[in-house]
Amino acid sequence: MSANTPERAVEASNISKIYGSGNTEVKAMVNVSFTISKGEVVGLLGPSGSGKSTLLTAIGLINPPTSGQIRIGKDLVTDGPSAMADVRKFRRKHIGYVFQKANLIPFLTALENVQIALEINDVHHKEARKRAIALFEYLGIEERKDNLPHQLSGGQQQRVAVARSLANKPGLILADEPTAALDSFRGRQVMELFQKVAHEQGAGVLVVTHDHRSLDVFDRTFEMEDGTLKLKI
Amino acid sequence: MNLAIRDIRHSLPRFLLTAVGIGMLLMIVMGMSGIYRGLIEDALLLVDKIGADLWIVQHNTRGPFAEISRIPLKMEDRLRAVPGVRSARAFVSHTIQRERIGKPLRIVVQGLSWPEDKGEWIPMTDGRCLGAAHFEMIADKSLGFRPGEKIPLGKDIYTVVGLTRGMVGQGGDGIAFFTVRDAVAIQFDNSGEAVRLERDARRSRAVRQDIGNTHPELLNRAALPDIPALAGPMASAVIVQTGQGADIDKVAETISGWKDVSVHTAGNQRNFLLDGSVDKARRQIGLFRALLVIISAIIMSLILYTLTLDKIHDIAMLKLIGARNSVILGLIIQQAIILGGLGYILAFYSGKWIFPHFPRRVIVTGNDLVWLAVIVLAISVLSSLLGIWKAMSVQPNEVL
Numbered sequence: 001m002s003a004n005t006p007e008r009a010v011e012a013s014n015i016s017k018i019y020g021s022g023n024t025e026v027k028a029m030v031n032v033s034f035t036i037s038k039g040e041v042v043g044l045l046g047p048s049g050s051g052k053s054t055l056l057t058a059i060g061l062i063n064p065p066t067s068g069q070i071r072i073g074k075d076l077v078t079d080g081p082s083a084m085a086d087v088r089k090f091r092r093k094h095i096g097y098v099f100q101k102a103n104l105i106p107f108l109t110a111l112e113n114v115q116i117a118l119e120i121n122d123v124h125h126k127e128a129r130k131r132a133i134a135l136f137e138y139l140g141i142e143e144r145k146d147n148l149p150h151q152l153s154g155g156q157q158q159r160v161a162v163a164r165s166l167a168n169k170p171g172l173i174l175a176d177e178p179t180a181a182l183d184s185f186r187g188r189q190v191m192e193l194f195q196k197v198a199h200e201q202g203a204g205v206l207v208v209t210h211d212h213r214s215l216d217v218f219d220r221t222f223e224m225e226d227g228t229l230k231l232k233i
Numbered sequence: 234m235n236l237a238i239r240d241i242r243h244s245l246p247r248f249l250l251t252a253v254g255i256g257m258l259l260m261i262v263m264g265m266s267g268i269y270r271g272l273i274e275d276a277l278l279l280v281d282k283i284g285a286d287l288w289i290v291q292h293n294t295r296g297p298f299a300e301i302s303r304i305p306l307k308m309e310d311r312l313r314a315v316p317g318v319r320s321a322r323a324f325v326s327h328t329i330q331r332e333r334i335g336k337p338l339r340i341v342v343q344g345l346s347w348p349e350d351k352g353e354w355i356p357m358t359d360g361r362c363l364g365a366a367h368f369e370m371i372a373d374k375s376l377g378f379r380p381g382e383k384i385p386l387g388k389d390i391y392t393v394v395g396l397t398r399g400m401v402g403q404g405g406d407g408i409a410f411f412t413v414r415d416a417v418a419i420q421f422d423n424s425g426e427a428v429r430l431e432r433d434a435r436r437s438r439a440v441r442q443d444i445g446n447t448h449p450e451l452l453n454r455a456a457l458p459d460i461p462a463l464a465g466p467m468a469s470a471v472i473v474q475t476g477q478g479a480d481i482d483k484v485a486e487t488i489s490g491w492k493d494v495s496v497h498t499a500g501n502q503r504n505f506l507l508d509g510s511v512d513k514a515r516r517q518i519g520l521f522r523a524l525l526v527i528i529s530a531i532i533m534s535l536i537l538y539t540l541t542l543d544k545i546h547d548i549a550m551l552k553l554i555g556a557r558n559s560v561i562l563g564l565i566i567q568q569a570i571i572l573g574g575l576g577y578i579l580a581f582y583s584g585k586w587i588f589p590h591f592p593r594r595v596i597v598t599g600n601d602l603v604w605l606a607v608i609v610l611a612i613s614v615l616s617s618l619l620g621i622w623k624a625m626s627v628q629p630n631e632v633l
Contacts, residue, residue: 053633062553062630092555103632105547107243112234119234120556128234148243164554176633 006037008073009172009204010059015068015078017054017227028054029065029227036204038171041195041217044208046224052208053176055224059206060095060174061087073171092121096165096203098175102157104149110160111136111145117167135163139193155186162193166201173197175207184213191217236560237567240544251536252572256579258529263584263605265522267595269515274596276403276511279326279343280502284354285472286481288324288497289488296497297326297469298403299505304494306413308471309346315487317479322346323468325416328406331386333377340376340409341402344416344468352395352410360395366412371395373407387422391415403510405593417466526608534616537569541620545627553629565620566613573613577606 017029029051036042046052057063059070061077070078072094077087104113111132118128136142141159149157158178165173175194179187191207191214198205198219207218215221222229241248280298289312290296291304312321325344330337345352345363352362352371360380363369370391372378378393385391391411400408411419423431436455439445445452475484481498489496497505507515541548548561581602588595 057630057633062628062633088552088555088557090555091553097553099632103546103550105550107236107240107547108234112239116234116236116551116556117554120551120554120560125234 006039007202008071009036009038009040010073010206011035011071012055012059013069013071015055015058015065015070017051017058017063018066027227029058031068032224032227032229033068034222034229036172036206038202038204039198040219041198041205041207043215043218043221044206044224045210045212045221050224051227052224054227055229056174056176056206056208059172060097061091092117093168094170094172096168096170096173098158098161098165098173098178100177100180102149102154102161104157104160104164106149109146109148110141110152110156113149113160114163114167117164121168123168132163132167135166139163153186154182155189158182158186158190159193162190162197166197166203169201169203171203173203173205175205175209177208177210179209179211179214187211188214235567236564237571240564241568241571248572249575251540252575253579255529255533255536255572255576256583258525258532259576259580259605259609260584260587262522262525262529262608263580263597263601264588264591264595265518265525266601266605267584267588267597268591268593269518269522270596270598270601271405271594272511272515272518273507275401275405275594276506277503278399278401279408280499280506282354282400283324283472284474285324285499285502286475287473287485287488288499288502289321289471289473289494290469290497292493292495294495295505295509296495296502297324298502299509302469303467304470306466306468308468308494312471312473312488315473315484317475317481317484317487318473319476319479320349320474322350322472323413324470324472325413325420325468326402327416327420327469328402328404329386329419338376339404339406341404341406342416342419343408343410344413345410347412347414355395355397355400355410357395358398360393362395363410363412364394367415368392369394369411370415371397371410373400373409374398375401375407376409378409386419389415389418399594401594403506413468414466417468526612530612530616533569533573533612534619537565537572537617537620538623540568541565541623545623546632548624549627549629549631552627553632558625561624562621565617565624569613569617569620570610573609577609 013033014031015029016031019026019028032055044052058065064078064081067080069076077090108116114132114135115128118131119125123131133142133145136145139159139162141156144152144156152160179190182190194205194207195217197203224230288296289304289308291302294300294302296302306323309321309323312318323344323346326341328339328341330339332338347363347366355371358374363371368389368391370384370393372393374396378384380393380396382393383390384393402408432455436452439451439455475481485496485498488494551561584597
């Protein structure tokens with residue numbers, strides 16, 4: 001890779017996902033290939049059932065593809081159905097996740113929800129707290145750090161989820177409809193947050209969304225239909 | 234970061250309520266263990282406290298704790314003459330039931346062989362030992378008597394001169410200590426009418442028997458109170474203490490040569506009790522206790538499984554963000570141990586408060602507490618297995 005070529009966050013090569021076999025065979029995803037560079041925000045649009053989430057879970061090492069290769073950073077993480085040995089370790093070091101619901105752990109405070117992601121990655125308790133506070137300040141939610149998730153608004157919860165996804169400085173952030181449960185104002189704020197972290201922290205961000213109002217925050221947009229990546233805007 | 238503590242803190246009232254439930258369950262396990270121990274201790278109390286080396290009982294019987302044993306009081310004197318015997322005391326014990334303040338009161342009447350035995354070996358909490366051959370008694374506190382109280386039993390009135398604690402019979406009834414003569418008098422107390430009827434009956438029995446014909450003067454004396462006084466007073470057993478340096482086996486061998494008595498060691502008496510009269514009760518309680526332990530384990534399993542199910546989404550999330558299995562195992566096992574530990578502490582203190590109000594002694598020994606702690610720890614770990622299995626089988630994609 002030359003000095004001018006942006007560093008790869010993720011590269012998918014001909015990945016397919018087929019459920020069942022024979023008469024019950026369902027092709028959820030067929031020969032999908034794309035690359036996302038670090039610092040790039042990519043949108044993935046498409047109707048329900050088009051295979052967006054299948055693609056996201058395949059790249060996120062949650063649900064491996066039936067065939068094809070996935071490289072995250074410099075590592076070949078999936079080659080067909082076989083994934084690398086310690087997927088969980090790779091996930092905690094290199095991938096951040098944000099979902100439609102914030103999925104914060106209800107018995108931890110907002111700060112602890114971020115701190116736990118760091119401690120799981122062997123960051124010492126004090127250092128983890130320091131870094132979590134810094135992230136809260138960066139995302140502008142430091143005044144809510146001691147609140148439990150149920151004491152936060154949907155937008156604030158989603159910001160905490162973004163903070164958690166950023167905690168270990170991953171090269172790739174995957175977001176599955178992160179604004180679906182938010183009003184347009186808060187949805188916009190979250191989308192801009194992705195743009196900010198991608199550009200300032202150099203992470204590649206793939207956002208699955210139905211929300212056409214925030215397309216301007218994406219550097220590129222893919223559209224999926226019937227399991228195929230059909231259109232690139 | 235300790236996830237278990239944070240989860241508990243988050244749902245503290247629910248966790249505490251669960252711990253109280255577990256605690257009550259463990260208190261019952263602890264209580265059953267205490268009842269079991271109490272039953273054995275009560276049964277063995279007299280055998281252990283009375284300090285006998287040998288028990289001399291009616292021939293071919295196992296002694297007063299196993300069956301009826303009748304032995305002449307005079308046996309004491311014969312036994313005292315045996316080399317190696319330091320003391321021989323009659324053992325008279327029987328239970329009576331009287332009414333006190335409108336409620337039935339059961340008393341184990343225990344005879345002390347006055348004047349050799351004044352009850353010095355009894356742990357006194359108040360008052361003194363027996364100081365006279367008649368009409369004095371030492372009572373267990375559970376009987377509710379006060380020092381100096383006059384208690385009418387039979388035709389006589391007995392003064393409570395001392396109080397003891399924890400002295401109960403096999404059935405858990407409090408013991409009252411009298412001299413042997415008084416104990417026998419209480420046992421064989423008859424009403425005046427019964428005595429008169431017996432005197433009349435003696436005459437008619439004597440007429441029908443050869444002795445009445447060959448000794449006609451007996452018919453004239455049949456109505457007198459002390460005729461016929463042929464049979465001497467009886468005891469249940471005579472207990473023997475051997476002298477210092479004496480060979481107990483040798484003394485026992487000498488006495489067992491006599492054809493009218495049987496000899497048993499204190500160890501034999503313990504075994505007769507444990508394998509005999511209290512055997513079924515203690516086995517029943519023992520089995521019930523084992524059942525309770527199993528039930529506790531099942532209930533704890535279900536509670537921990539439910540607690541895990543409540544967190545299954547969070548566990549999936551933890552897996553998704555890369556948490557090691559040890560983090561998730563720690564969360565479940567630590568909660569199980571905290572729940573078990575808290576339940577154990579609650580069981581201990583609630584038991585300490587409740588058990589003394591039980592009608593029979595509930596004895597929870599230090600050894601039993603240690604064993605129960607080990608069992609609770611084992612139950613906590615084992616019962617979390619179901620939850621662990623559920624947590625380990627959840628997939629990160631369940632977050633989606």
